[in-house]
Amino acid sequence: MYKKLLSPVVVLALASPCAFAEVELLAHFELNGNAQDSSGNVADGQIFGNVTAVQDRCDNPNGAMYFDGNSSYIKVTDGTFLTPRKAATVCLRANVLEPYRINKHHVLVSKYKSDSSYQTGFTILVDNADNLRMWSKGKNLTELSDFPDMLDFNDYGNWNHFCLVDDNSNITTYVNGYPYDVKTSPDDVYADTSIPLLIGASHSGNGQPSSHSFATAYIDDVRIYADPLTSNQVKNIAFEACP
Template sequence: MFSISTFAQERVAHYTFSGNANDETTYANDGQVFGATLVADRFDNPNSAYEFDGIDNYILVPQSTSLNTADYVTVSFWITVPEFVTSGEYYLISHGSWDGRWKASLPSHGKTVWTTKTDADISDMDSDPEVLPLDTWTHVVMVHDGTNNDIYFNGILAATKERAGTLASGNTDSLTIGRESTLWGNYLKGKLDDISIFNYGMTAEEVLALYEFESVEQIVEPGLVAHYTFSGNADDETANANDGEVFGATLVEDRFGNASSAYEFDGVDNYILVPQSTSLNTSDYVTLSFWLTVPEFVVTGEYYLISQGSWNGRWKASLPSHGKTVWTTKVADGDISDMDSDPEVLPLNTWTHVVMVHDGTNNDIYFNGILAATKERAGTLASGNTDSLTIGRESTLWGNYFKGRFDDIRIYDIALTAEEILALHEDESTGMPNSIALDPVHPVQVYPNPTNGFINIKNAENSQVSVYDILGKLVLTYENKTSLGTINLSNYNGGIYFVKIFKDNATITRRINLIR
């Protein structure tokens, strides 16, 4: 299994073309647009891809260290062209042209060409026998891993060629999209979307995982900057890649009985550390959501649950000996204030959903979707915190270790409303995980969730699939015979649906949020 956060760690440029040609990674390899026009992307979202006219349109990305130092590379992009060039070739993406570092191009024969320069020589290959289909969005990935050059179409290897060596260094030319880097020619006629450049050579499994991820429209939950499901690790499930490093905490069953899907902390020296990042430290407001259970309250002092710069840094959630959760925030003028959940006491040995909010007017604490306590708290959160995000102990003084279990931690850079918090609680209270290991090597996956119409069901071949609305009415059923099936809910009203998959004498149920 590969997560999008794993991809994000190795990605040195990502152009989603969502209204501009800015790089979505922290490397800020932003592109300057010359003539290319924003158009609808492969999901028909407006202003989310670029069209090039084949005459003088291109995008220029200035040279940078992040683009020019890796020994290996993976270039991923989506493309559609109305026709092939009559003679010569379209330059799709070029880093130093054909003799600089690498290029992806499309000649008149319609087979994409992948050219790389090593310290020894220059070599190219094409996708023979695969020809790029016209007027069709196609996912193309080109890889140099030090042993081979590979070209993939839609997640499947189209061609490979032995190609030993590391990429040439010292290229001084810009990265160019839609034309040759150096000679101002070979202009592309067609559309490009979702270009990613990685600083390593992807495996076939990773290329397929990337294709599957990008083949369905990703509906990003507004404001969610970190999400720790603890499904086998402490990785962040958002594209921000705020991954945690685990120190001693142990994977255990979650609140639904799923193995290795929550973390237990021993109260002695266990914690999880998340390095500081811009996405965690720049918002004016915050919502913190988590599930926890504790066997006992601390005798003196308090458990630090989750801390962003400790009590005097930015915010913290803690649990003192009296059993009432405490929410502490520091605002921009330097004032520090806390509140507790009085009169609500956290129940022992019981999974409880806790949400803490700072919205610029109040601090609020919710238990299981219901407001437990509120306190007036004006101001925006303090900026400039340099400490890490810490789960299970104090950020700065190495103390106040937590004894208990955590699951499903979410951090938003916005303040959720009471209605949104109740909806979140109801959604997370249903024991229906995304992936269930009927086959531990190839677990059944149901995605994306939420969705705007299409749902993919992976690794559930030879299963019976049924979909029910929130009232329990059967809305559709079919026999799934393939490893990757699709459900189309585009003609149904928005709301909550339940997908039931019967396979190998077991039933999997997944709650799906259909957005309209």
């Protein structure tokens, strides 16, 4: 295991039982009381609504951010840099605080667009039927597509680590360092999208944050990599020691 990142980096060396592998870090939002990207690669996030600093899973003050579920989110202005197949791995920690809400989801991170031609982007959310859902898509609507299986979610009020890995062949989803589903990646066409990355919400059809998406949650340590992480690398992040 390795320590939580405390300084800007672009390339990380992650331990595995067999070797060290370099992986490119596209963005890292540590959410230590602010919305800065510590990788230095993309614009810092902009806070909207009531997003406030709270203790993280290690009881570090100002170590995570609280989203109150009421038009509160972080917006990261970005065009094609963080789109799928450039962003092969998306991981974060979250403590989702509320169970089932009528017509509302807890969207933890999203850069996803759906229009008359394409569905493209990635999302991690807990939906209003208590399902954990993660996907990476980029399909022409004339093609077939698929989602990784949903996972029943009832672990409200506790910290969990979620990770989505798309290696161009398979989409693998992880919870707390362990894979729970693998699907063949069905999408050959990936359209670029200029929509921002949102933490704590997702976009509606008009390009604005959806009123049905605002998370009530603590969110921490959002990492986006250009490379598909191995299962051991995901586990190393999920089980990293408290600083």
